[in-house]
Amino acid sequence: xxxxxxxALASGGTWAIGMTVAKPAxxxxxxxxxxxxxxxxxxxxxxxxxxxxxxxxxxxxxxxxLAALAGFVDSTLGGFFYLLxxxxxxxxxxxxxxxxxxxxxxxxxxxxxxxxxxxxxLVAALLAVLGAYFLVGRKLRIREHMAGTLLALLTGLLWGxxxxxxxxxxxxxxxxxxxxxxxxxxxxxxxxxxxxxxxRSRFPRKVETRGLWLTLLxxxxxxxxxxxxxxxxxxxxxxSVISPIRGSTLVFALLYSMxxxxxxxxRGALVGVALVLCGxxxxxxxx
Numbered sequence: 001x002x003x004x005x006x007x008a009l010a011s012g013g014t015w016a017i018g019m020t021v022a023k024p025a026x027x028x029x030x031x032x033x034x035x036x037x038x039x040x041x042x043x044x045x046x047x048x049x050x051x052x053x054x055x056x057x058x059x060x061x062x063x064x065x066l067a068a069l070a071g072f073v074d075s076t077l078g079g080f081f082y083l084l085x086x087x088x089x090x091x092x093x094x095x096x097x098x099x100x101x102x103x104x105x106x107x108x109x110x111x112x113x114x115x116x117x118x119x120x121x122l123v124a125a126l127l128a129v130l131g132a133y134f135l136v137g138r139k140l141r142i143r144e145h146m147a148g149t150l151l152a153l154l155t156g157l158l159w160g161x162x163x164x165x166x167x168x169x170x171x172x173x174x175x176x177x178x179x180x181x182x183x184x185x186x187x188x189x190x191x192x193x194x195x196x197x198x199x200r201s202r203f204p205r206k207v208e209t210r211g212l213w214l215t216l217l218x219x220x221x222x223x224x225x226x227x228x229x230x231x232x233x234x235x236x237x238x239x240s241v242i243s244p245i246r247g248s249t250l251v252f253a254l255l256y257s258m259x260x261x262x263x264x265x266x267r268g269a270l271v272g273v274a275l276v277l278c279g280x281x282x283x284x285x286x287x
Contacts, residue, residue: 004237008245011229016252018222020260032196032203035079037212039189041219042227046093046185049228050178063173065167069181072160075188082155087249088150097152099250104126104160105243112165115240127279134272154238163246164239167231177231184227221237247276 018038025034050056058064085094106125110113170180233242250272 001237004233004242005062005245007233007236008242009232009248011226012245012248013252013266014226014229015115015249016169018218018226019253020251020256020287021218021222023228025211025214025218027209027211028084029215030203030206031083031205032192032199033074033106033205034211034215034218036189036192036196037215037217038223039075039192042185042224043182043189045224046178046182046218046228050176050182050223053178054071055176055178056182057174057176057179059144059174063170063175064183066170066173067175068181068187069210070162070166070180071184072191073158073166074184076191076195078158078162079149079188079192079198079268080153081158083171083199085148085151087157089152094152094155095250095286096133098155098159099247100129100153100156101160101163102244102246104157105164105168105246106160106240108161109168109238109240109243113168113239115238121240121244124274124279125247127275128244131247131250131275132274134275140209141278160243164243165232168234168239171231171235177228180231181224181227230234244279247279251276 022034028035047056080096082094087097102125107119110117167180167184171177175183235246254272
């Protein structure tokens with residue numbers, strides 16, 4: 001169990017690279033090009049990693065279909081609704097509400113996968129969401145931005161589902177993590193390409209060299225390594241147990257912003273860090 005918790009924490013640390021890099025990257029590359037290139041890069045890296053380690057295997061159409069479903073729900077639908085939420089609500093509100101993913105992940109794991117309800121897991125998931133609120137550090141305006149609120153909550157639900165149910169079932173069906181990530185990323189890249197003609201008028205093309213380098217860092221250091229570590233954790237522990245640890249992503253993003261973007265955290269942000277860390281410690285005792 002401790003190994004799974006550490007792997008999930010490591011995935012949070014690497015996912016946060018993508019969150020931190022996205023802010024400066026999007027000054028030099030449009031968001032559609034950023035998302036499409038990012039997932040194409042992850043697809044290529046997962047294919048190379050799987051071939052190099054001899055871990056590419058496709059045991060069944062069912063397992064591959066689950067991985068493709070996870071990629072479509074997480075990177076395409078989740079990413080699409082997240083962008084719509086960003087247009088209709090402040091960024092801090094969208095970030096907080098989409099960070100309800102750990103709660104949804106726990107709920108889906110219990111209701112669909114039949115995993116037992118542990119009080120430590122439930123409290124840890126709630127601490128992760130409460131910590132996200134303090135990390136953002138502002139009062140949410142739910143009624144004022146109702147459309148954005150609902151879209152952000154829907155994003156959190158989709159992310160929580162994709163990170164637990166189809167991913168866990170695909171692993172249980174014998175799909176190696178590297179293969180799962182390859183199919184997941186390819187599904188996200190292909191379906192995101194399908195959305196480009198629809199959304200291009202809203203997001204005009206802009207691709208600068210600095211933007212490409214930051215996209216490379218986000219894809220390799222964030223999405224590829226983060227998902228590989230997450231799937232390794234998911235293969236070692238119940239989904240409901242490690243799902244709350246996803247909240248640590250915001251903690252690492254705060255630390256990176258302090259170190260590399262020279263941002264200063266508020267007292268509320270420090271309270272949020274403490275809440276998330278309490279949840280991580282608590283969930284590590286759930287096994």
